[in-house]
Amino acid sequence: MNKQVLHSFLNLGVALAVAAAPAFAQSKYKAPRTPDGVPDIEGVYSNSSNVPLERANNLGAKEFYTPAELTAQAKAAAVPREKAATQVGTVADIHYDVSQFGLGKTVTDAMVNTRTSLIVGPTGKVPPMIAAATKRQQAARALTAGHEMDGPENRGIAERCFYWGGEGPPMMPQGYNSNLQIAQGPGYVAIQQEMIHDVRIIPTDNRAHLDPSIRQWFGNSVGHWEGETLVVDTTNFNDQPALGRGASRDLHVVERFTRTGPETVLYQFTVSDPQTWETSWSGEYPMGKIKGQVYEYACQEGNYGMANILSGARADEKKAAQK
Amino acid sequence: MRSWFKKLGGNRLGFGSLLKVSMVSLAAALALFIGYQPASGQGPSVKAPVNTYKAPRTKDGKPNLNGIWQAMNTANWDLEAHAAGQSMDPKDGAMFAIPPGLSVVVGGSIPYLPAALEKKKQNFANRLKLDPENKCYMGGIPRAHYMGHPFQIIQGGKDMMFVYQYAGAVRTINMGKPIEAPADSWMGQSNGHWEGETLVIDVTSQVEDSWFDRAGDFHSDKLHVVERYTPRSADTLWYEARIEDPKTFSQPWTIRMPLYRHVEENAQILEFKCVEFAEELLYGHLRKPAGAPSVPAQTKGGPGAAKGKGK
Numbered sequence: 001m002n003k004q005v006l007h008s009f010l011n012l013g014v015a016l017a018v019a020a021a022p023a024f025a026q027s028k029y030k031a032p033r034t035p036d037g038v039p040d041i042e043g044v045y046s047n048s049s050n051v052p053l054e055r056a057n058n059l060g061a062k063e064f065y066t067p068a069e070l071t072a073q074a075k076a077a078a079v080p081r082e083k084a085a086t087q088v089g090t091v092a093d094i095h096y097d098v099s100q101f102g103l104g105k106t107v108t109d110a111m112v113n114t115r116t117s118l119i120v121g122p123t124g125k126v127p128p129m130i131a132a133a134t135k136r137q138q139a140a141r142a143l144t145a146g147h148e149m150d151g152p153e154n155r156g157i158a159e160r161c162f163y164w165g166g167e168g169p170p171m172m173p174q175g176y177n178s179n180l181q182i183a184q185g186p187g188y189v190a191i192q193q194e195m196i197h198d199v200r201i202i203p204t205d206n207r208a209h210l211d212p213s214i215r216q217w218f219g220n221s222v223g224h225w226e227g228e229t230l231v232v233d234t235t236n237f238n239d240q241p242a243l244g245r246g247a248s249r250d251l252h253v254v255e256r257f258t259r260t261g262p263e264t265v266l267y268q269f270t271v272s273d274p275q276t277w278e279t280s281w282s283g284e285y286p287m288g289k290i291k292g293q294v295y296e297y298a299c300q301e302g303n304y305g306m307a308n309i310l311s312g313a314r315a316d317e318k319k320a321a322q323k
Numbered sequence: 324m325r326s327w328f329k330k331l332g333g334n335r336l337g338f339g340s341l342l343k344v345s346m347v348s349l350a351a352a353l354a355l356f357i358g359y360q361p362a363s364g365q366g367p368s369v370k371a372p373v374n375t376y377k378a379p380r381t382k383d384g385k386p387n388l389n390g391i392w393q394a395m396n397t398a399n400w401d402l403e404a405h406a407a408g409q410s411m412d413p414k415d416g417a418m419f420a421i422p423p424g425l426s427v428v429v430g431g432s433i434p435y436l437p438a439a440l441e442k443k444k445q446n447f448a449n450r451l452k453l454d455p456e457n458k459c460y461m462g463g464i465p466r467a468h469y470m471g472h473p474f475q476i477i478q479g480g481k482d483m484m485f486v487y488q489y490a491g492a493v494r495t496i497n498m499g500k501p502i503e504a505p506a507d508s509w510m511g512q513s514n515g516h517w518e519g520e521t522l523v524i525d526v527t528s529q530v531e532d533s534w535f536d537r538a539g540d541f542h543s544d545k546l547h548v549v550e551r552y553t554p555r556s557a558d559t560l561w562y563e564a565r566i567e568d569p570k571t572f573s574q575p576w577t578i579r580m581p582l583y584r585h586v587e588e589n590a591q592i593l594e595f596k597c598v599e600f601a602e603e604l605l606y607g608h609l610r611k612p613a614g615a616p617s618v619p620a621q622t623k624g625g626p627g628a629a630k631g632k633g634k
Contacts, residue, residue, distance in 0.1 A: 035382035035480045042479060149618045150611040152602040161598050181495065183484035185389045185477040186381070190484050192493050197461075199486045199493045201475055201592055216594040293495065296508035300490070300598050301460045301532070310609035313618045317611070320618070 027266065031228055031259035036186045038204070039228050041257055041265055044294055045287040046111065047171060048178035050074075053283065055117035055124025063124065064114045111264070111288035118172070118283040126281055129246055133276040137246040149313035152306055157240060159306065161299035163217055164195035167242040169234045169253040170269035173285065180287070181294045182257075189223060189230060196299040202232050209235050215249060217242065230257040248275040263289045374561065378520060378554035381478060386520050386554055388476045388483075391585040391592065394469035394562070397424030399456075401538035402578060403432055411451055427469075429577040433540060439571040446539025451604075454537055458605060459597035461492040461509040463533030464526045464548050465564035465578060473585055475592050483515065488592045496524055504528030507544070522552040535566075543570035558584040 031039035055062075065073070117124035129137070144154040158164050166172035171180070171193065179194040192199045198218060206224040214220070220236035232255040241247045256268040265287045272280035378386035397405070400421050408421035426432070435443060446453055456462065462470050472488035483496040494510040504512030504527055511529035515522055531544040551563040560582045567575040611617060 037382075042481060147611075147617045151609075152606045160602070162596060181484070183477045183482065183495070184479045185484075186387075188389075188475075188477055190475075190477045190486060192484065192486075192495075197493055198491055199484075201477070201486055203591070207589065210591075210593075214593065217596060218594065293497075293502070293505070295505065296510060298461065298509050300458070300601075301455075301509055306606060307609060310606055314609060314611070316618045317615055320616070 027228065027258055027260040029228070029260050034184050036184075038184070038225050039230070039259055040184065041182050041189070041230060041259055042184050043289045044179065044181045044292065045265065046179050046290045047173050047267065047285065047287045049111070049113060049118070049173035049285050051113050051115050051118055051173075051285065053118045053172065054126060055119070059116050059124070061122045061124075062116055063120070063122070065116060067114070070112070070114060111286050113285055115285070118285050120282050120284055126245060127277045127279045129276055130278055133246050133248070136248070136275075149310065149316075152310065155306065155309065157242075159309075161196060161303050163198060163242045164193075164299075165242065165244060167193055167195060167198055167218065168269075169200070169219065169221065169232070169255055170243065170271060170283065171255075171267070177295070177297060179290065179294050189232075192294060194294045194297050196297050202230075204230070209233075212236065215239075219251070219253070228258055231255070232257070243271065246276050247271075247273050250275045260286070374520070374553055374555055376520070376555050379557070381480075383480050385478070385517060386522070387478065388522060388552060388554070388560070389478045391473050391475045391590050392468075392560065392582040393473040393585060394580055395583050396427060396469060396580055397422045398427045398469040398578070398580060399466070399471060399536055400424065402426065402428050402536050402540055403538070405538070427578045427580045429579055434573045434576055436571060436573055439541075443539045443541060446534070446541055448539075450537055450539055454539075455533055456489075456537065457601065459490050459601040460533070461490050462487065463509055463529050464494075464511055464513075465550065465562075465566075466533060466535055467492055467510070468562060468582065469580065472595060473590075473592060485513075486592055488595050490595065490597050496522075501525070509533060511548070520553055522550075524550040524552075526550060541571070542566070542568045545570045552582075555581065558586055560584075 031041065034040045034042070119125060148154050152160055164174065166174045166178075171191075174195050177194040181192045183190045183192070187204055189202045189204060190199055191202070200218055200221050202221045202223040204223045204225060207222055209222060210216075210220040215236055215238040217238060217240070219234040219241065221232050221234040223230055223232040225231070232253075234253040234255070235251075237247070237249050237251045239249050241249075241251045243251060243253075251271065251273040254270045256266075258266045258268075260266045266284060267287050268282065268284040270280055270282040271277075378388075381387045381389070401424065404426040405421070405424055407423040410416070410419035410421065412419075451457060456466075456470065461467070467487045467489065468474065470487075470489045474485055474487040477484040477486065482498050484493065485496065486493050492510055494513050496513045496515040498515050501514040502512065507528045507530050509530055509532075511526040513524050513526050515524040517523070526548040529542075529544075529546050529548070531542065531546070534541050545568050547567040549565040549567075551561070551565075553561040553563075555561050561579065562582045563577060563579045565575055565577045566572070
């Protein structure tokens with residue numbers, strides 16, 4: 001096992017004892033200021049997390065694990081994962097070695113999250129979709145069903161290198177390269193996600209959103225500061241917001257970034273979309289500062305997969321026609 | 324040395340009184356006073372600017388480069404001088420014809436090694452298929468600055484972030500102790516520092532696949548670029564890039580151009596992901612032929628993957 005990961009697990013109990021304050025409590029921490037006098041949230045962060053978006057059914061309304069439960073859980077999970085990752089012939093071994101590639105989910109102790117789901121509240125679930133949204137989603141799926149290999153348009157958005165699933169907004173922990181960099185200039189905050197080198201430049205003068213005729217994959221974000229907190233409001237999505245889950249172009253996301261300590265930012269989000277859900281839903285998780293820099297994830301530039309998938313399908317068709 | 328000095332406007336400084344000073348410290352003093360050092364080999368095409376402008380400062384005392392900037396030239400068509408030209412497909416008419424432009428190369432032309440010049444010609448002949456811009460690949464440095472799209476400089480108190488509209492490219496300028504690139508990349512590794520009024524960025528470790536323009540001008544993996552950003556008025560910057568690549572060029576060469584600030588209200592970088600505009604070019608020949616039966620989905624991402632977040 002990677003020493004850093006082990007260290008992280010062993011320290012879990014200590015860290016939890018320190019960080020056991022309820023996550024919704026107002027943070028007392030006052031962040032250092034940028035030269036322009038606003039809270040300094042600059043840095044390279046990981047937003048990796050073991051916590052699922054939705055709570056497991058058997059947990060009911062239990063919103064938090066106890067420190068003891070979490071420690072036991074982490075220890076139990078680590079052993080088979082490490083074993084699988086180094087066992088010759090297993091998928092985990094062929095794909096990524098968890099220790100070697102630094103894929104341990106809890107990158108720093110400061111990011112330990114006692115929540116049972118990223119979604120806050122008693123249900124811990126995305127609310128049920130309204131009937132019209134379900135129909136819309138089914139119709140969209142029917143368009144490509146049985147024709148998944150016909151052309152690039154029928155492949156997944158991430159496979160086409162448009163965006164990675166968790167980019168959002170709201171930003172979700174990624175399977176790997178779950179890193180982001182925040183830069184601040186006078187009147188702006190820029191958030192770069194490693195997947196797929198996408199940047200949102202957020203003006204903090206609370207200006208109006210773009211004209212509704214301009215629709216974008218990541219929407220249009222505008223922001224302002226409320227004391228210690230950066231509040232970002234995003235609309236103007238196109239028909240396929242990176243949130244997925246059937247969200248429509250009417251998706252509206254509000255995000256809040258609050259420094260809770262020298263190494264941490266609490267990230268909170270609220271999602272609403274009357275074309276998709278009857279009620280809005282909210283979630284939160286801590287992001288932790290990491291050493292080093294965000295790497296360039298050149299997705300389109302290295303997308304050999306798309307050509308291989310399509311040419312493979314054409315070869316299969318030829319073979320089938322010869323039978 | 325003397326002509327170099329005169330080009331900088333040295334006459335105006337009163338040369339006689341400065342003669343006592345050694346030439347080395349004179350050069351240093353000039354660099355500090357004028358904040359601008361010209362590259363060697365400047366020619367008739369792009370004159371070395373005389374620059375005495377002092378930019379407004381950020382709160383921490385550095386020249387303030389924050390803003391949305393864009394080149395206003397035809398360098399992306401060809402860094403060298405070029406007359407107007409027919410569009411690549413004559414059916415496109417005048418709308419997509421090539422606009423004429425002066426050279427942005429100091430000295431006028433690019434000093435290719437003979438074999439490299441041949442490759443450039445091949446690139447040009449096959450540019451529709453080969454130019455990385457047409458495939459929606461990140462522009463690299465210096466090309467990202469003159470692709471007909473704006474870019475934004477985010478300058479806080481520490482590292483800087485340059486965000487380019489074309490293909491959503493981005494790079495961080497490390498302003499601390501220089502960092503060696505962890506890996507080669509399309510936008511390279513950028514280490515910056517201030518020389519008076521000028522932001523100097525040393526760019527290394529760019530992949531060999533990016534081009535300089537649509538004329539097929541290219542480089543190898545030995546590319547080393549030194550950029551200089553010097554404010555010349557409230558709303559313009561001088562941009563200069565010294566290009567060194569011994570595998571491709573007989574000597575280092577320099578491009579120089581002004582960059583203009585977007586001053587319109589609500590100016591902002593918009594989304595130009597552009598992958599969707601390149602799919603037909605890249606994969607059109609791999610589409611299922613009309614009328615042929617579809618191969619059933621075999622991957623887990625199968626039905627619905629196109630609308631979901633398949634990984």
